[in-house]
Amino acid sequence: MRELPPALVSGPFTRSQARAQGVTDRMLQGQRFVRVLPGVWASRDLTLTWEHRVAAARLALPRSAHPTGLTRIQMLGLDEGPRLPLHFVVQGDLHLALPGVFLHRTKKLAPLDEHGVGVAGAFISFCARARVVDAIRVGDWLLAAGHLTRGQLIELALHEPWRDGAHEAIWLCEHLDPRSRSLPESELRAVLGFAGLPAPEVNPMLVLDGVTVSPDLLYREHRLIVEYQGAQHQVDRSIYVADLDRLELLRAHGFGCLEVPKERLAHARTLVGRVHRxxxxxxxxxxxxxxxxxxxxxxxxxxxxxGSRRDRAGAA
Structure with missing residues (x-):
């Protein structure tokens, strides 16, 4: 049995690409290949990654379809939210059902870049269906990573207010903070803020005994620090020891330090009461x-x- 061409081993491919490599339609029906999507195959030995599935969707969809929403944002490196279905968008009234792919339709595509819908347009699309807390987490991440600015987001939303998610994105802007350093930290800030507690400073720089520390959330007037403690803080001993040293320094200077592991963040109502006390x-x-x-x-x-589009249209 001859070896498969490298082009057919490394990722998904179409029927025409297979033919160009000397693989016939009959061979595609054999045991060496598996159909990933209609018109798209892969080597049975290939372990399909999420990136492979995005590539397969690109091959199965017309070239006029582009990644959008959470899928486009995950292509930037975001490790958040469900990986499936993949979100693509096409201009016009194309109806095409593919397993594991949600094809949105629009009367006008948002600005594109070399990878798909531009980040501002993709985030607006995400906002149309996201929960508030998830939109804050993702929005903070985009701002902090430099993938998006508030100005870019507001400019597109105001220029095309008819777009799904435009009004939602404008409403959300005042709740975003580019100083956030992690998704759970953004959620922690949102949980406390939406409960009506005073707004803390986010990752301020404090110089104590010549040492610069940057706590997650600081209530400066009340000298209280709220710190999210992710799993890496407990697993990585160097991080764990550095945390102990930092918290010891803060407490020595009169700051109260409330540590919040993911288990406490999952019980948000109890957490709010604890911070309030x-x-x-x-x-x-x-x-x-x-x-x-x-x-x-x-x-x-x-x-x-x-509110719904109908309600907004009536109010206008």
Whole structure:
């Protein structure tokens, strides 16, 4: 049995590409190949990655279809959200059903780049269906990584307000912060902010005894620090020891330090109460947090915050 051509081993391919490599239609039906999508095959020995599936979708869809939404953002390196279905968009009224692919249709494509829909357009598309907390996590990540600016987002949303997600993206902008350093840190800030607690400083620089430290969230007036502790802080001993040293230095200078592992962040209501009690113990006299419908909006779809298109059209 002859070896397969390298071009047919490294990734998905079309029937015409197979023929160009000397593989007949009959051979494609054999045991050495598997159909990935209609008109697209791969070597049975190939372990299909998410990147392979994106490449297969590109081959199965017309060239006028482009990655958008969460898929386009994940292509930038975001490790967040479901990997399937893949999100593509096409201009016009093309109806094409592919397993594992959601093909959006639009009357006008958002600006494109060499990889698909541009980042601003892709994020606007994501906002159309995302929960508020997820949009904040992803939006912060895009801003912090330099993939997007508020100005770019607002410019496109205001220029094409009819676009799905445009109003949602504008509403969201005031809740984004490019200083956030991780997805859970963004969620932590949002959980506390939507509960009505005072806004903390995000990753400020403090110089203590000649040492510069940058806590996640700082309530400077009440000298309280809230730190998200990811799994790497416990697994990597060097990070763990550095955390101990940093927290010891902060406490020596009178700061209270509340550590938040992922298990506490998963119980957001209890976490809010804990932070509120710590603030009270340090002289906070503001109103207690509200954990009613206003706070619950954080976990609802972003589109619920701006109302339906029909409602907005009626108001206009």
């Amino acid at each position: 710590e603030l009270n113990a340090r002289g906070y006299a503001g109103r207690p947090p509200y954990l009613d419908d206003r706070w619950q909006r954080l976990f609802a779809r972003l589109s619920h915050q701006v």
